[in-house]
Amino acid sequence: MKTLLAILTVVGAIMVIWYAAAVPMNMGTAISEAQRAGVEVTPPEAQVRRDMSGTSLTLKNLGLISATWELKRPRLPAPHQVAIELWDTTAMKKVNSKRSLIYHGWVTLSATLLGFAFGTGLGILLAVGIVHSKVMDMSVMPWAIVSQTIPIIALAPMIIVVLYSIGIQGIIPKAIISAYLSFFPVVVGMVKGLRSPDAMQTDLMHTYSASQAETFWKLRLPSSLPYLFASLKVGIAASLVGAIVGELPTGAVSGLGARLLAGSYYGQTVQIWSALFAAAILASVLVGIVGLLERGLLRRMGLSR
Known part of the structure; x- marks a missing residue:
């Protein structure tokens, strides 16, 4: 209460x-x-x-x-104006209507999930390599950090132009931009998690004559899950931002980014704010789903508090 x-x-x-x-x-x-x-x-x-x-x-x-x-x-816009616009463009419009925020949200969501899957997979693979290879730790990790210093608003048009020049259009360019923003939190969180077991725990595994693979699956990976899920919550929100940013340079006609563009072109500030709130609500739902998966999995593994 x-x-x-x-x-x-x-x-x-x-x-x-x-x-x-x-x-x-x-x-x-x-x-x-x-x-x-x-x-x-x-x-x-x-x-x-x-x-x-x-x-x-x-x-x-x-x-x-x-x-x-x-x-x-x-x-x-006043809050009630944004609320009315949200209601009109969700509940009062057909789902497949070009004026429906649900339709535009689904377009952005599809690119977000694809990019998040790419970024998460890449981030986990890089983290495993960094933890188990000194060479990758010294070479890949600094480049991963440097990559995040490039403003996404400057990088997105470059990625889209390059991909368009080789015939790759549609959802893939937006997904790559989403993956670019989401992989780094996963790398950092997963590396921290895989290195979280202390020396006593790793020495105990050596005492049991456990191989490196057994140590990974039975000790390092379970220990990394709380860190991984914390980074996934950041990554899924960043992935949504990447999908929206990826829609801006292309002059897209569908997606939440397209609604923002259309609102700015025609001076429809209420439309802009409603699209922003729709994006915030969508991000909250995605983070909440990741949180539910985290609680369910950690409880099943006996790792929940």
Whole structure:
């Protein structure tokens, strides 16, 4: 009960701040619409009004506060506007409609899962090699770290152009970008997990004359699972970001990235915010699924707390 109360308190505070921030940011637009409708505002001179801050305009036009929360194209949409747009583009649209966020979310999700599978597989293989090979530890790990210093927004167009030039289009370029973002957390987490057994545990395995493979399967791998799942939660969220970023340079017509592009092209800020919230909800669901798998597997193996 205390946890629920704390969550509701934080959410309520965010809503209050959000509504308050929307007023000065949207007041200029609200005044413009009021002037076109023949409503008297302060100050009446357009040039003076443009030179004034949103806060000053708000203090001089308190009667227009409610109007700042109902604009068709606000600078900052009010929470209820985003909620209505989410409802209209999910529950009120057919799943296969190009205006449905469920349809666009599925397009992005398919690239996310494929890229996450690529990135996770690559990250686990690299981690195993790094732990068991000094050469890979000294050579591969530094390059893996350096690869993450390249901004994905700069790398994504390069990957897409190169792949397009050799005839690879569709979901694969987005999946590769997703894999690029998701493999590094898996590498780091898996390496930490595989190295987590202490010297006493490894010496005990040697005492039992266990081979390197037996030590891996019976000691290192089970010990690494908590670390692996922690990194998978980060990786799945990063993979979703990669899929969305991969849709931006291509001028995609489907996917959450495409909804963001369309909203920015036509000044539909409510559409942009609804797509952002849809992406956040999708990421939360994916992380939650990974968490459920973690609890189930660790409980089955007797490793849960």
